[in-house]
Amino acid sequence: MKKLLILIMVLALLMSAVFTGCSPAGKEDTDTIKIGVASPYTGDYAQFGDYTKDGAELAVEEINKAGGVLGKPIEIVYGDDKGDSKEAVSVAQKFASDKNIVGIVGHFFSGATLAAGPIYQQNEIPTISVASTNPDVANIGDYVYRINVGDNYQGSQLAKLLKDKGYNKATVIYDNSDYGKGVSDVFTNSFTELGGEVLLNESYLGGQDKDFSLILTKVKNSDTEVIVLVSYYTEASLIIQQAKNLGIDAPFYASDSSYTDDFLTLAGDAANGVHVVCYFHESDPSEAAQEFVKKFEAKYNKKVDSWSPYAYDAMYVMADAINRAGTTDGPAVRDAIAATEGLQGATGVTNFKGAREPVGKDLIILVVENGEYLVEK
Amino acid sequence: MIVQQLVNGLTIGSIYAMVALGYTLAYGILGLINFAHGDVYMVGAFVAYFCITVLDLNVIVSFIISLVISGILGALIEFTAFRSIRTGSRSSQLISAIGVSIILQNAVMLTMGSDTKPFPKVMNTSVYEFTNITISSTQILIMIVALIFMIMLYFLIYKTRVGISMRSTAQDAAMSSLMGINVNKVISITFSIGAVFGAAAGILVGIYYNSIVFNMGSSMGLKAFVAAVLGGIGNIPGTMLGGIVLGLAESLGATLISAKYKDAFSFIILIFVLLFKPTGLFGKKEIEKV
Incomplete structure (x- = not known):
């Protein structure tokens, strides 16, 4: 009985500590x-x-x-x-x-x-x-x-760029995340609106999948002219290497999430010729x-x-x-x-001007050459 | 396209089969599911990575060093985590295995870092194109190495004295002990062999994907476990086939339905096998010993 009482008291003490944590106590005066x-x-x-x-x-x-x-x-x-x-x-x-x-x-x-x-x-x-x-x-x-x-901008800009370059049939491979789905959807809609065709829309589980040969074989057997890769750098490097091993020639356009130095290290030679979107580059004038x-x-x-x-x-x-x-x-x-x-x-x-994202910041297209990012002319 | 997907499936299936053998060996001899096995696979890849990049050793030497270290690790895991509770309940053995898995993952994460590491390029990948299939030299390497390892295992188990003592221990440990077999030694050897298979698969995967990461063992461990159950856990030829069947099923599912559900296929297969043929496709009916 005594033990039970002590237990209840300890629990009550713990609860009170928890609840004071939640109550909207005023901010303390701090030095920082x-x-x-x-x-x-x-x-x-x-x-x-x-x-x-x-x-x-x-x-x-x-x-x-x-x-x-x-x-x-x-x-x-x-x-x-x-x-x-x-x-x-x-x-x-x-x-x-x-x-x-x-x-x-x-x-x-x-x-x-x-x-x-x-x-x-x-x-x-x-x-x-x-x-x-x-x-x-x-x-x-x-x-x-x-x-x-946001991605509305990236997706639509990318669609416009690819259409301007004369590509009509694209494939999107995306990370099955909020980010990946967002870019993929916007790109697909914009590209279709511009008269292009998205042949395949394939996704994978980021952080888990290491083998993309199944997706890439499908890509190889379609008439894809260009591949849009909405993927983080770890998977992007795997996908690009495995595509090379399967003999896929279509060029890759990777979204901003691939733009890291680790992408170059992990992908090695396979990264050469890949286009990458970025939001800031040191050459910004x-x-x-x-x-x-x-x-x-x-x-x-x-x-x-x-x-x-x-x-x-x-x-x-x-x-x-x-x-x-x-x-x-x-x-x-x-x-x-x-x-x-x-x-x-x-x-x-x-400028937030009532919106919760800035207006008018631009993206930059890079291309990998000899294991380095260069701004595409 | 189907043919190409079958080649892809065969490659990954060979890897599943090699890792699955580790589960089958441990289960066959102790009736224990060693969930730390996936992490031995990861450690094998990391040891080879360390030998090649830091110690600057030749790839073949690194491969052998990694297999030896993993073999010792396998025996060590058996000695520390399973030997004292061998007669204990199955759940405590399972918990012990999961504990080892967590220790191994964290040890590698702390010493090597948590980021994905590029596995050094040990061979030039060339791509061979045929009329409707493309096959890369790494894929061929994986299939050949897997085949050699499996043939070696077959001879070891069925044609050598060690193999005979392993099989007899699996049948009846107490009786084998009476016949003069050092059961503890045989069990250690069995775990070592399982670990060597795991490590070899880990290195092949490193070469194939050019990348390794500290938690690569968990998903592979699960898949290989499914492969082992599919083929009949405890049954060596069955497990080999189970791995290959699983790889092929995944690739066919991905082609015919969607690659998104690749992992779902393997687990659906697991559920169906457990429902309709709990001993696995090639497993024998087991009579509970009393």
Whole structure:
């Protein structure tokens, strides 16, 4: 009996601790402004996490050197979502339970942002996602923004480009994720509207499938003139190598998610001649972009990738919004983000103008030659 | 196109068969499903990767080193995880196996990193085109190596003294022990052989796909387990055929229906086999020993 009583008391104690955690206790006065930065830092997609980290850290270093936000330095709190929607939810819950976190930069994958976004929305934590391109990300709610243009843009631009190059019969191979389905759908619709024909629409399970010979044999036996690959770099490299082994000659156009250095390492010789879409390239002529490239190379001693400038800009937009809001309260910061207009960053000018994604940032088509990315002329 | 898909299916089926043999050997001799086997397959690939890239060794030497280390690992797993609970309940053996699987995966993740590694190019892949099939040299390599390994296993089991003691231990361990067979040693050898098969398959997969990752063993382990059950777990020729049948079924399913459901086919097959022929396509009816 006594044991039971003790058990009940311990449980009650635990419950009370849990519930106080949930109650909307006011923010403590802290010495730093905490911002959550969520991305896959381990696992199959870890390189994307490094991109976010590099960009965000560079921005924070500069912001803090210039006096911080509201007179306090920014402190980054990392959340590793491993690129997985389920993990993203637990990261979001962890962030949401820490009342000192005033904003989120991330998540990276569309699937992760779509899963975690509603939690930030509910807890009124302003979020600026990096690289989550699925069209639905902009519809989660008024607390969730993204710093880059979406797949509607990428899919339709790609369709137009291929049609202009004279291709009429295409095949799409896509990762069965929110991102992959998004790009594939938009591309298929736009390409068909332009008068082209999508012969095959094949998908696979990212992170599980290693053998694509079954899909590729189907492609080989169709009249495909060009293959659009909406896939992350690990699978993209496998697909391209296996296509080569099967003797497929049709050119590959890979979506932005393949654009990493690991893609070149993993794919080796097979990568030569593959076209890759990217959102940022070091050859971008704008002054802000060139300044970013210089600072990035000085700090990290490596080449700029597609996404760290976006993480960098997202951090700046967040800091700028908190400064303008004059407080760290969620609703006030949200309103300030929504009002962001004409903010010059490495990736161009960010205008939210009522939409939750920027307008007018462009994509770049690269082609791999001798194991290096070059801008296609 | 069907012929081409059959070639693809045969390649992956040979790999399934090799990994599945590890399950069958462990099950045949101990009645135990060794779920750590998929991770031995992964460790084999990583040891070869380490030998080639870090130690800069020749591919054949690396292959042999990897097989030896995996063989020792197989015996070690049996010694640490299964020997003391050999007479225990099946569920504790199963849990022990899953524990080993988690340890191996995490050990490799911590030492080698969690990202996908490009397996070094050990041979120039050439592609042969025939009228309606294309076959690459790596595919041929996989089929030949798998065939050689299976023939070797067949001779080992049916024509050597070790094989005889393995078969007798599988039939009745206590009786074999009375006849002067060192049962513990035989069981260790059996696990080693299973591990060597797994490791060889791991290296072949590394060469075929040019990439390896620390969790590559889990999905392959499951597939190979299905292959073993399909052919009749415990039955060596049956398991070999089971692997090949599974590879072919997947490729036919992918061609006729959709590649999206490739994995679903293997599990649907598993369910049907368990429903209608629980001993597997080539398995014998087992009489529970009392």
